[in-house]
Amino acid sequence: MADEDDEIILSELDDDELVQQMFDDLYDGLKEEIEEGVNILLDRGWTPYDVLTKALVGGMTIVGNDFRDGILFVPEVLLAANAMKGGMAILKPLLAETGAPRMGKMVIGTVKGDIHDIGKNLVSMMMEGAGFEVVDLGINNPVEKYLDALKAEDADILGMSALLTTTMPYMKVVIDTMKEQGIRDNYIVLVGGAPLNEEFGRAIGADAYCRDAAVAVETAKQFIARKHNQMAAG
């Protein structure tokens, strides 16, 4: 009886309550509820960009913070990400139609010899949520694939991911090749993955090591802003 009486009808909540409820539902990884919440907000006239940033990204930021602080663990983050992905699938075509602001373009992929993509996929999703266009090259990428995509897509940012200590040195191969070709400074290079750290990022010549998806988004925003400032000054 109590369960039935306590069941929350999303459509009966006002906007603020609904967004708070969506934060809770994201936290609990409830994909169907998130999809329902997104559709309700759109029906109420919210722009796709506002739904994305205020409801989904806002909720995932809480998830990311609790992961960083050791309150949530990988399985819970993946469930939350899966729920956000459900909402993103509804919003993505609408965002393109409504001309949401674009922050910049990122080419991202897991390095050669490595098939792990959980972290990379989280970064891709959060970067898209922050208004970046993301070209995801998937897993096991040789240097040529990164460089071809950077050029073909006229990207601003290169993101490289690795989970294995045996594969992370390949990031240096990519950066060194960029230097040899004289294109290193044309791009912002961000690296991430469980075994990496700031020292490694510096040693291989990346612009920054990003500890998690939220840091990747903030770092990318800072570097893009700096790039725009430099262009304005120049």
Place this chain on the structure above:
Amino acid sequence: MTTRPLETTLPDDARLTSEGFAASGRGRTLLIACGALAREILALIRLNGWAHVDVTCLPAILHNHPDRIPDAVRDAVIEHRDAYDRLAVVYADCGTGGELERTCDDLGVEMVAGPHCYAFFDGLGRFAARDEITSFYLTDFLARQFDAFVWKPLGLDRHPDLLAMYFGNYEKLVYLAQTQDDSLTAKARDCAARLGLAFERRYTGYGDLATTLEHWAAA
């Protein structure tokens, strides 16, 4: 010097996972090892009659937290180094990104060469030559402790729908068998089925672990 009653001192896998294994205090050489290698090391000590070799194991679950391995090894070396003539560390890099090697160099102790136990059981050269990137590996210990090391930490006991996110890019589970044990092979095959992966068994015996320990025991 008496030979340690090995069969009665080896703790069960659950204890090796969470607590490790204390040194007996006998012997001139101490091996500081991963708990996941306890059975294999004790078997080699017994087979070779190395009465002068003692072993202590750190909790095997550090396998899932490689960032904690270097400090744990450092603490163990500092704790035991005055009581033995020689110490050696039975870990490979094990996901520490070179940090364990730096720690061992700093402490002046040797460690096992290679990236991880899969490689040294298979043989470093052979493992590297295979260049397999879509294989997931189990050893005897990990086959027995699959739930504690894989299934539960990844939340698959609570959320089996996450399986594709974790293992969608893998193709095969390779069971690197240290022993001829049909029941363990069946268990490893079952692990592969649970992960939705093809199964292959490779008998490795003790691989490079045996030659490395022989070298240390002879010194």
